[in-house]
Amino acid sequence: DADVTQTPRNRITKTGKRIMLECSQTKGHDRMYWYRQDPGLGLRLIYYSFDVKDINKGEISDGYSVSRQAQAKFSLSLESAIPNQTALYFCATSDRDYQETQYFGPGTRLLVL
Amino acid sequence: AQSVTQLDSQVPVFEEAPVELRCNYSSSVSVYLFWYVQYPNQGLQLLLKYLSGSTLVKGINGFEAEFNKSQTSFHLRKPSVHISDTAEYFCAVRLETSGSRLTFGEGTQLTVNP
Numbered sequence: 001d002a003d004v005t006q007t008p009r010n011r012i013t014k015t016g017k018r019i020m021l022e023c024s025q026t027k028g029h030d031r032m033y034w035y036r037q038d039p040g041l042g043l044r045l046i047y048y049s050f051d052v053k054d055i056n057k058g059e060i061s062d063g064y065s066v067s068r069q070a071q072a073k074f075s076l077s078l079e080s081a082i083p084n085q086t087a088l089y090f091c092a093t094s095d096r097d098y099q100e101t102q103y104f105g106p107g108t109r110l111l112v113l
Numbered sequence: 114a115q116s117v118t119q120l121d122s123q124v125p126v127f128e129e130a131p132v133e134l135r136c137n138y139s140s141s142v143s144v145y146l147f148w149y150v151q152y153p154n155q156g157l158q159l160l161l162k163y164l165s166g167s168t169l170v171k172g173i174n175g176f177e178a179e180f181n182k183s184q185t186s187f188h189l190r191k192p193s194v195h196i197s198d199t200a201e202y203f204c205a206v207r208l209e210t211s212g213s214r215l216t217f218g219e220g221t222q223l224t225v226n227p
Contacts, residue, residue: 031213040122042203042217090156100213104156
């Protein structure tokens, strides 16, 4: 079983709709992250959370919100989707240690029409 | 603020040829450096990382990278590539002072041709 799972894997939605992407992990890590990937831009950090009560904005948080429901669950919401939010979204986790390697989920491909 | 630049967006090579994927960073404080690989339709996985110590770092699948502080570079190399190395490669940097936040480069698509 995968350590970091994301649902759904693919989603098509319309402009103005609310959508939630979910991430779950079984690695027991405290830290979780949401990134979006766009061609030619690499990955950019949307939000991150160092524990259940700690939520922080990343470099491109406008138009997004998150919820850390438990240590193992971190959800990303688009309150009112727009076409330029079409992208590949990744969740990642890391442990609170010196090395802090990040482990990535398989991604959610989102298309906003 | 730190930034990461991957100098080549696409690198085509023939099988069994050597390859170098270039990465430069800018930062005024100490950094930790990473290379991640993304195979088609998959998430990212760690290839190797430099945290401290020896500047030559060996990773999985025969890849290695060298941290060059004076040139602020962390180039990825493999002496002989395989078809299965076809993937997108991302360089990333984490500041010693930024907690665990990573800044990624734009990515380099490596295509290995027979």
